[in-house]
Amino acid sequence: MIVLEKRPQPSKAWSYATPLVAVVATMVFGGLLFAILGKNPIEAIGTIFWEPLFGEFAFYYRPQLLVKGAPLVLIAIGLSLGFRAGIWNIGAEGQYIMGTIFGAGAGLAFYPMEAWFIFPIMIFAGAFGGWLWATIPAFLKVRFGTNEILVSLMLVYVAEQFLASVSLGLLKNPEGFGFPGSRNLQSYESAHNAELIAGSGMHWGVVAAFIAVIFSYVLLNRHMLGFHIRLTGEAPRAAKFAGVNPARLILFCLGLSGALAGLAGMFEVSGPSGVVSIDFNVGYGFTAIIVAFLGRLHPVGILLAGGLMALTYIGGEIAQSQLGLPAAAIQVFQGMLLFFLLAFDLLTNYRIRAARSEVA
Amino acid sequence: MTTPLLSLQGLTKAYPGVVANDQVSFDIGEGEVHALLGENGAGKSTLVKMIYGLVKPDSGTMLLRGQNFAPPEPRAARSDGIAMVFQHFSLFDALNVAENIALGMENPPPMGDLASRIREVSETYGLPLDPYRTVGDLSAGERQRVEIIRCLLQDPKLLIMDEPTSVLTPQEVNILFETLNKLRSEGTSILYISHKLEEIRTLCDHATILRLGKNVGECIPAETSARDMAEMMVGSTLQTPERSGRDFGEVALDVSGLSVPSPSEFGTALRNVHLTVRKGEVLGIGGVAGNGQDELLGVLSGEIQTPADAIKFNGQAIGMLGPTARRKIGVLTAPEERLGHAAAPDMSLTENALLTGSVREGLESSGFLKWNETKQFAEKIIDAFDVRTPGPENAARSLSGGNLQKFVIGREVLQNPDVLVVNQPTWGVDAAAAASIRQAILDLAAKGTAVVCISQDLDELMEISDSFAALNEGRLSAPREATGLTVDEIGLMMGGAHGMEVAHV
Known part of the structure; x- marks a missing residue:
C-alpha cells in the first residue's frame, strides 16, 4: 500500500519542480486526449508549444505573446497578493471590465482634444475603476463579514451588464452607423496605447506588467506589508498577534488586485483592442487565477506562467485553425494544467512512501 | 503468581525519525492503580493508544488475562473491557450530557433509560451530573465527569486515564481520587498517566517510568521519593530554578x-x-x-x-x-x-x-x-x-x-x-x-x-x-x-x- 507522509517542512525542490512536472503531465495526457480525437498528438503538442515561438510565422506570433501575456501577468500579480493572505478575489474579470469602461470613458470624454495628459488620466481612471469594483466586496467583507469569493464573482456579471449598457449607450460611437461599440481609441492619438517599438508587441501594459512583477517581488520579500500578507495567509491568528489589522489588509489586497485588473483592461482597450464592445472581455480575469497558481503565487513564477499561458492560447488558436482541433479541447488542455499543478502540489508537503505491513 | 489483567511484552512502535516505544514491557494487575510516568514525548500516549487500539504496534504482544490481545480498533478494545478518558475531551458543546453519551454508544438505549442509568452511576461513584444539562455550560471538571461516566457505563475492566488532573482544581482532584479508589475496591484496574509525582504517590500502587520510549524502571510510588522518581523520569539531576529575594519597584x-x-x-x-x-x-x-x-x-x-x-x-x-x-x-x-x-x-x-x-x-x-x-x-x-x-x-x-x-x-x-x-x-x-x-x-x-x-x-x-x-x-x-x-x-x-x-x- 502507498501512504502519504507529511514532510517536516515543505520541500523547496518540489515547490520549484511541480510546475514543470505539471506541464509535462499536461503534455502527456493532453496528447492522449488529442489522439482520442483522432489527431496526431505529437503534431498537436508541437503546434501549441513550438509553432508560436519558432514556426514559420513566429514573427507574427511572438509579439502576440506579449500582448496576451501582459494582462494575464498584471492581473495575476494582483490576485497573488490576496491569495497569499487568504483573500480570494475571484472577480478580476469584472474589475478588468470596469477598468476598461473607466479608462476608455476618461479618454473619450476629451475627444477630439489632443494633449499629453490624456493618457495618464486614462491610466489613473482605469486603475480607479478596477479598485472601485474590488472595494465593494472588500467593504462588505470588512463591514458585514460577507464572503468575498461570492460577492466578487457576482460583480463580474454586473460589470458585464454595465459593459453592454455603455457599448450600446453612453460610449457608443456617434459615427458608428448605429453599431454597438465605442470609437476606436487606436485612431485617437492621445488615448492610443501604441506599441513602443513597432512590431514588437511591447505596449505600456507590458511595461506595467514588468513593473508589477518587480514591485510585488520587493513587497513580498523586503517589506513589512508583504511579510504581513504572507503571515496572514500562513497563520491568521499569529498575524493578529503580530499586530496585523485584518480589515486594512483586506481593503489593501482586494483594492490593489482590482486596480491592477483595471489597469490591464485599460491598456487592452486603448491598445490591442481599441474598442469598448459588448464582447470585449475574453476571460483574462479568470485565466489569471490559473496563472497565479501556476506561478506558485510567486512574482517571477507568475511571469513565466503568464508566458506559458499566453503560449497555449496562441498555440491553441493555431492548432484550431491548422489541425481543426475543437476549441473545447484546447480549454480542457488548459484546465489540465491547473489540475495537474494542484495535484502535484501535494508533493511539496507530503512524500509518497510504500507502507510497511501496518495499519496505523 | 496470578495472571495479570494486562501484560505488555516488548511493545515497539516507530514513527519516521523517532522510536516512540522501544521494547516496552510491564504488567497491570487486577484491581491495581498503575501509574505510567514520563515526560512529554516519553511515549506514554503512543503506548496507551496501542492498548486502546488506535495504533498498531510494530512488534511485541499484549495479553489480556492470558489471552492474546491485539485490538484492531478502539471498538474492539472497548468490547474487551478497555475504556479510556482522554486528556482532550470529545464532547459536543451544543448537546446535553445524555445525548453526548448516547453518541458514543453502539446501541444507545432510549433517552429516558440512559438518563436514569447516568444518574445511577453518577451517584454510586460520587460524580453528580444532571443528564439533561448542556455540555457547553459545564466546567472542565464536570466535562471530565461526563467522559468518566461514559466509560463507566461500559463496566470496564481497565480504565485508562490520560493526565486527568490537568483540568481540575485541587479539591476536584480529591474527589476524583475518591472515585478512583472506589473503582479499585470493586476490582477495576486503572492505568493512570501523569507527570505529577505527588498525585502518583498518593494514588497509585505501582508505577512504570518511561523515558525516550523505553521502560527505565518501576517502583512502588508510596515508598519512593518524588525526587527519585523525577530523576528516573528525566535521567539526570534536576535543577530547581533559583530565585533571590528582591524588592519590587513601582x-x-x-x-x-x-x-x-x-x-x-x-x-x-x-x-x-x-x-x-x-x-x-x-x-x-x-x-x-x-x-x-x-x-x-x-x-x-x-x-x-x-x-x-x-x-x-x-x-x-x-x-x-x-x-x-x-x-x-x-x-x-x-x-x-x-x-x-x-x-x-x-x-x-x-x-x-x-x-x-x-x-x-x-x-x-x-x-x-x-x-x-x-x-x-x-x-x-x-x-x-x-x-x-x-x-x-x-x-x-x-x-x-x-x-x-x-x-x-x-x-x-x-x-x-x-x-x-x-x-x-x-x-x-x-x-x-x-x-x-x-x-x-x-x-x-x-x-x-x-x-x-x-x-x-x-x-x-x-x-x-x-x-x-x-x-x-x-x-x-x-x-x-x-x-x-x-x-x-x-x-x-x-x-x-x-x-x-x-x-x-
Whole structure:
C-alpha cells in the first residue's frame, strides 16, 4: 500500500519542480486526449508549444505573446497578493471590465482634444475603476463579514451588464452607423496605447506588467506589508498577534488586485483592442487565477506562467485553425494544467512512501 | 503468581525519525492503580493508544488475562473491557450530557433509560451530573465527569486515564481520587498517566517510568521519593530554578475593572478583572483551562482592545493600543498556542523572529525589512536559549514542542520587556527545558521586569510566583502573596470543587 507522509517542512525542490512536472503531465495526457480525437498528438503538442515561438510565422506570433501575456501577468500579480493572505478575489474579470469602461470613458470624454495628459488620466481612471469594483466586496467583507469569493464573482456579471449598457449607450460611437461599440481609441492619438517599438508587441501594459512583477517581488520579500500578507495567509491568528489589522489588509489586497485588473483592461482597450464592445472581455480575469497558481503565487513564477499561458492560447488558436482541433479541447488542455499543478502540489508537503505491513 | 489483567511484552512502535516505544514491557494487575510516568514525548500516549487500539504496534504482544490481545480498533478494545478518558475531551458543546453519551454508544438505549442509568452511576461513584444539562455550560471538571461516566457505563475492566488532573482544581482532584479508589475496591484496574509525582504517590500502587520510549524502571510510588522518581523520569539531576529575594519597584501594569465580552460563542467573558504587577514581581495566575486565560492574554497583548483606562502601563492608559504599539512601549506577550498563534508553522525561524521582534529590535526601516539583522536576532535566540535546530532557516513546525517553546519565550525575553505576559510557558515541554524557561523568567524579573505568568501548572506557579491569583469563569481572585499559600487555599481561589461532592464510599 502507498501512504502519504507529511514532510517536516515543505520541500523547496518540489515547490520549484511541480510546475514543470505539471506541464509535462499536461503534455502527456493532453496528447492522449488529442489522439482520442483522432489527431496526431505529437503534431498537436508541437503546434501549441513550438509553432508560436519558432514556426514559420513566429514573427507574427511572438509579439502576440506579449500582448496576451501582459494582462494575464498584471492581473495575476494582483490576485497573488490576496491569495497569499487568504483573500480570494475571484472577480478580476469584472474589475478588468470596469477598468476598461473607466479608462476608455476618461479618454473619450476629451475627444477630439489632443494633449499629453490624456493618457495618464486614462491610466489613473482605469486603475480607479478596477479598485472601485474590488472595494465593494472588500467593504462588505470588512463591514458585514460577507464572503468575498461570492460577492466578487457576482460583480463580474454586473460589470458585464454595465459593459453592454455603455457599448450600446453612453460610449457608443456617434459615427458608428448605429453599431454597438465605442470609437476606436487606436485612431485617437492621445488615448492610443501604441506599441513602443513597432512590431514588437511591447505596449505600456507590458511595461506595467514588468513593473508589477518587480514591485510585488520587493513587497513580498523586503517589506513589512508583504511579510504581513504572507503571515496572514500562513497563520491568521499569529498575524493578529503580530499586530496585523485584518480589515486594512483586506481593503489593501482586494483594492490593489482590482486596480491592477483595471489597469490591464485599460491598456487592452486603448491598445490591442481599441474598442469598448459588448464582447470585449475574453476571460483574462479568470485565466489569471490559473496563472497565479501556476506561478506558485510567486512574482517571477507568475511571469513565466503568464508566458506559458499566453503560449497555449496562441498555440491553441493555431492548432484550431491548422489541425481543426475543437476549441473545447484546447480549454480542457488548459484546465489540465491547473489540475495537474494542484495535484502535484501535494508533493511539496507530503512524500509518497510504500507502507510497511501496518495499519496505523 | 496470578495472571495479570494486562501484560505488555516488548511493545515497539516507530514513527519516521523517532522510536516512540522501544521494547516496552510491564504488567497491570487486577484491581491495581498503575501509574505510567514520563515526560512529554516519553511515549506514554503512543503506548496507551496501542492498548486502546488506535495504533498498531510494530512488534511485541499484549495479553489480556492470558489471552492474546491485539485490538484492531478502539471498538474492539472497548468490547474487551478497555475504556479510556482522554486528556482532550470529545464532547459536543451544543448537546446535553445524555445525548453526548448516547453518541458514543453502539446501541444507545432510549433517552429516558440512559438518563436514569447516568444518574445511577453518577451517584454510586460520587460524580453528580444532571443528564439533561448542556455540555457547553459545564466546567472542565464536570466535562471530565461526563467522559468518566461514559466509560463507566461500559463496566470496564481497565480504565485508562490520560493526565486527568490537568483540568481540575485541587479539591476536584480529591474527589476524583475518591472515585478512583472506589473503582479499585470493586476490582477495576486503572492505568493512570501523569507527570505529577505527588498525585502518583498518593494514588497509585505501582508505577512504570518511561523515558525516550523505553521502560527505565518501576517502583512502588508510596515508598519512593518524588525526587527519585523525577530523576528516573528525566535521567539526570534536576535543577530547581533559583530565585533571590528582591524588592519590587513601582506598579508597572495596572488592570482595573476590566470586563470584556467573550470573543467567541464558547469562549469566556472576562468579568471585572483587577490586577497590579510591580517592577520585578512575578504574578502567577492559576485556574483550570477555559476560565478566561486566552482572553486575558489577548487583552494584555492588544489583540483584544478594551477601554483605554482599563489597562495602564506605568500610569499610561494603553487599553486601546494594538499589539505593535504595546511592543513599542515594552509590553510583550507569549501566547499559549505555539503553532499558529505565537509562531507561524510553515515560516522559518528567522521570519518568526521578525513576527514580534520587528519593532524593538529595529528589524525594519520605514517598512523595509532587514533580513540580515533578523537572522542574527533569530540566531541570538537559538544560542541563548539552547534551541535545538540546524539553523534559523528551518520552519517552526520542524522543531519539537519544547524547542519551539524555548524559541517563542526567548524571542520575548531577549527584547528586554518592561512587562512580560506568558500563558502556559512550559506546556508540553520536557523538564530540562521547562526549568530553563522558568529560570529565564525569574532572571528577567530580577532585572526589574514585571511578569504575569498564566499557567495551569500549580507547581510551576508556586515555584516562580511572588503573588498568586486564580481565574475562575472569567473572574480573577484578589492576588495574594504566594509564600505561605496552602494547596487548599489555592483550590478555593480556583473555584473550589465547583459544587462537586466526595464519593460516598
